[in-house]
Amino acid sequence: MKIQEAVSLQTLTTMRLGGAAHLTADITTKEDIPRFYEFAKQHSLPTYILGGGSNVLAHDEGFNGIVGKMMITRVELLEETDSFFSLRVGGGEVWDELCAFTTAKGSSSIAAMSAIPGTVGAAPVQNIGAYGQEAADVITKVHAYDSQRGEFVTLSAQQCGFSYRHSIFRGEASGRYCIYAVTMQFSKRPPQPPYYAALQTYLDEHAIEQPTPLQIREAVTAIRAQKLPDPALQPNTGSFFKNAIVDTETFTRLQQDIESVPHYPMPDGRIKVPSGWLIQQTGLKGELLHGMRVNPANALVLINESASSYSDLAAARQYIIDAVHKKFGITIEQEPLEIGPAA
Template sequence: MDVMTNVPLKQYTTMKLGGETRYMVAVNSASDVVTLYRNARKENLPIFVLGGGSNVITRDETFEGIILLNKIEGFEVVADNDDTTDIKIGAGEVWDEVVERAVGLGLQGIEAMSGIPGTAGAAPVQNVGAYGQEIADTLVSLEAYDSKTDSIVTISADECDFSYRNSIFRDSQKGRYCILNITLRLNKAEPRPPFYASLQKYIEDNDIREVNLSVIRVAVLNIRSEKLPDPAEIPSAGSFFKNALIEKWQLEQLQKEYSDVPNYAMSDGRYKVPTGWLIDRAGLKGFASHGMRVYEKNALVLVNESATGYGDLAAIREQIIQTVYDKFGIRIEQEPLELSL
């Protein structure tokens, strides 16, 4: 393993902000991970695991520890029957390439998550999802290094305690595990309607008569390209805020003034309201401050136009959160993780 020192973190995150890390190490295997953690423990150095850097915000202070770049590869069929196929995927695999390969194999379950940036190992951390699918729907289990017990463990989907954009990996057990691989169970059936509303609209608007996995993948990629900036061209972290989860009485209050408020019933009795809608209705689409801007095509996205530090991002974030709260009484939350110093 090669150790890099004093590495600018903005080169490894899509928001292009942040200070330096004292050390950075790329790992390619489970044994690399175990060795790195044991050496770090001897030196009393914290470790932060980084994949594609598309859902991480870094601060300006130097991280006095080790950034572990997860580069573990792998894509292996481990079980197969007439209805389903289980695939074990290395945590360092590019997520969209995983989706592309699954679609190419005629396997259904993650095609609507096409175009999501980042790595396979990051997918369970925030229970990534899009257009009616999320990783919790297909994950069977994952293997991870447990820094608490200094061992490699298998964690079932149930043990991940998935909820909307959340899991134990960014909540109760944050920082404890380094995910090594994930196993997904995908099915061999063709996709069937009803599809997620915006996906269904695209299909109807484009007069698509025959829908298969490849059609859905292309549709999702086209929808995303219209709504989300390419981080390679415009620095951003994708959707910066989680969609709001509110109680029924809050929804009823909203509907008194905004009869057109979009909402989706959740299994726990709450309702999901698109935060992009809230930000837009608060008059903030296109709003610019401190070198940051609310993206004109999607109010859920913050783009970095000329910001030079974390303070710039924090300032506009708090302005948006407060404005939305003052108007609707709903406190929205940041979606990207922050590097713990």
């Protein structure tokens, strides 16, 4: 297990802000995991598990502990029939490569989640999702090391407590589990409409009536490239705010002001309103706030154009939250997690 000292968290996170991690450790095998926690215990260091760093903001003070970089790779075919196949995939595998692999094998189950940056091990953490699909649709088991009990465990999908961009891993069990593999089941059923509006528009424009899984993947990848800045070129964490989930009363009030408010009904009866739209209505789209650019193509994304610190980002974030609250009475919430002195 390779251990390094004083590694800048700017190099490990796609927002490219913040201080240094006291130590980092490369977790490349399952056996490294208990070793990692044992080392941390011996040296009284707090721990943090990191994948691709595409959903984590680092504080200016850095992290006075040890960061475990999840790098376990492996894809195992567990079962295959005419209608589905299941895979057990290492936590350090790249999510988009899994999308490419399963799509090529004839499944559209995660094709619409193509091009989401990051690792497979992070996918259950916020139950990643896009264009009407989410990780919880395919995850059957999460294999993890329980750092509290000091043992390897397998959690059922139900035990993971998945909901919209949420699970126990970013809720009550935050920091407890190191996810080293995920078992997922992929359907071979041809893609089924209705598709998300942007996806349907793309398919219509390209005269694709019955898309193959590969066509769904290509469409989503093309749509995302238009709307989302490449973190390698423009530091960002994708959607900076979660979409607002409002009750019917709030939604009716919104609709009285602006009839054409975009919205998506949720299974629990509440209504999802895109936070990007809410921010756009405040007039902040394209603005530069404390070095953070509100993406002109999609107001939900904040790009670190010239911010020099986490404090700059925090100031920009508060400005936007306040502007949305003032206009709509809705408090939007940050999506990325944080690594800092207390994390």
